[in-house]
Amino acid sequence: MPKPKVFVTRRIAQEALDMIAAAAEMELWHDELPPPRDVLLDKVRNVEGLLSLLTDNVDAELMETGPKLKIVSNFAVGYDNVDITQATQRGILVGNTPGVLTETTADFTFALLLATARRLLEADNYTKKGNWNTWGPMILLGRDIHHATLGIVGCGRIGLEVAKRARGFDMEVIYYSSTRRSPEEEENMGLEFVPSLATLLSRADFVTIHVALTPETHHLISATEFARMKPTAILINAARGPIVDQQALYQALKSGQILAAGLDVTENEPIPLDSPLLTLDNVIIAPHIASASVVTRTKMAVMAAENLIAGLRDEQPPNCVNPEAAEHQR
Ligand code: NAP
Ligand code: GLV
Numbered sequence: 001m002p003k004p005k006v007f008v009t010r011r012i013a014q015e016a017l018d019m020i021a022a023a024a025e026m027e028l029w030h031d032e033l034p035p036p037r038d039v040l041l042d043k044v045r046n047v048e049g050l051l052s053l054l055t056d057n058v059d060a061e062l063m064e065t066g067p068k069l070k071i072v073s074n075f076a077v078g079y080d081n082v083d084i085t086q087a088t089q090r091g092i093l094v095g096n097t098p099g100v101l102t103e104t105t106a107d108f109t110f111a112l113l114l115a116t117a118r119r120l121l122e123a124d125n126y127t128k129k130g131n132w133n134t135w136g137p138m139i140l141l142g143r144d145i146h147h148a149t150l151g152i153v154g155c156g157r158i159g160l161e162v163a164k165r166a167r168g169f170d171m172e173v174i175y176y177s178s179t180r181r182s183p184e185e186e187e188n189m190g191l192e193f194v195p196s197l198a199t200l201l202s203r204a205d206f207v208t209i210h211v212a213l214t215p216e217t218h219h220l221i222s223a224t225e226f227a228r229m230k231p232t233a234i235l236i237n238a239a240r241g242p243i244v245d246q247q248a249l250y251q252a253l254k255s256g257q258i259l260a261a262g263l264d265v266t267e268n269e270p271i272p273l274d275s276p277l278l279t280l281d282n283v284i285i286a287p288h289i290a291s292a293s294v295v296t297r298t299k300m301a302v303m304a305a306e307n308l309i310a311g312l313r314d315e316q317p318p319n320c321v322n323p324e325a326a327e328h329q330r
Helices: 014-023 037-044 060-065 084-089 102-117 121-128 157-168 183-189 198-202 221-229 246-255 294-312 323-328
Strands: 003-010 025-029 047-051 071-074 093-095 149-153 172-178 192-193 208-209 234-235 260-261 283-285
Touching: 003 014, 003 121, 003 172, 003 183, 014 025, 014 294, 047 294, 060 084, 060 294, 071 102, 071 294, 084 093, 093 294, 093 323, 102 121, 102 157, 102 234, 102 283, 149 157, 149 183, 149 198, 157 172, 172 198, 183 192, 183 323, 198 221
Parallel strands: 003 025, 003 047, 047 071, 071 093, 149 172, 149 208, 172 192, 208 234, 234 260, 260 283
Antiparallel strands: none
16 A cells, blocks of 8 residues: 655654654745745645644635545644635544643743843843943832732633743733633632733733634734733733734824733734834844744644554544544545
């Protein structure tokens, strides 16, 4: 029996590539940049499996071009780059990588929070530019994290891990979810559920976003929401860029409507170099690296490989977003 063909859109941990190569005839895209759209379409023409990254747009056109596709294994927990409805209708299983990156992403969220509140990058610049002339009682004053109120928007796996870290800083933690309330976690972790996003925004000193990007959460935070926040508030987004209206964010930061922002994600990635956000000192922008630790990226790669291989074998991937796709398989 010939091995099934797969296309892997970027180099991932060797351990995972070895697993895939043992189970399939693998073509690997070696460049640092994603395969251009026309190349990606060409590569899926004959494959049964695709290991995609969040930079690959897996839409109806792609699935139409790859009629043999059985499995799309996305190397991320978020899968807003994949048209799940189309995949399901076509009997294509979609895998993702939940759980293994939760703590690493929460750590980085907290790093953004600490760095923004205590103006760490400004301080580093200040020192390196030779401005440190003496101990100054009024220089680079930031905001306290301890005993401040943290507002978590979307308290799923990552949101909860951020809450855990916040407790160590004696923060008051409030959360809002449009879909899920967890009385057990409220009790165990001392969280307070607030009935609306508006309430959360008006009370929080730090607002941290952890919802998935969906049509409902696109621009969830825009001008109206910034108007509800405290002028001393700090916004953290390590979820997806388009959840925050970036133009409104720029206006809010520039005008002093909010104090600062720490972003791991932006509306367009990479952020264009002429973006006005890049001119501001009160925003820190990381290049979408919240899950980027050696161990976590290896675990994600192995999980993505397991999902891919299961799908090739007509088995349900261990982490499957749309198990119901199996009913539509040809
Ligand atoms: P998760 O466990 O599914 O959590 C998402 C939470 O948001 C769920 O509790 C969900 O409730 C809630 N939610 C959905 N719509 C909402 C809304 N409109 N308002 C408020 N809450 C809402 O997912 P996760 O593992 O924590 O990951 C969350 C997201 O983080 C991923 O989708 C991904 O986009 C992002 N992420 C980014 C990085 C990075 O490198 N920056 C790394 C990992 C993940 P229901 O489940 O009830 O819908
Ligand atoms: C990263 O952004 C992920 O969704 O895993």
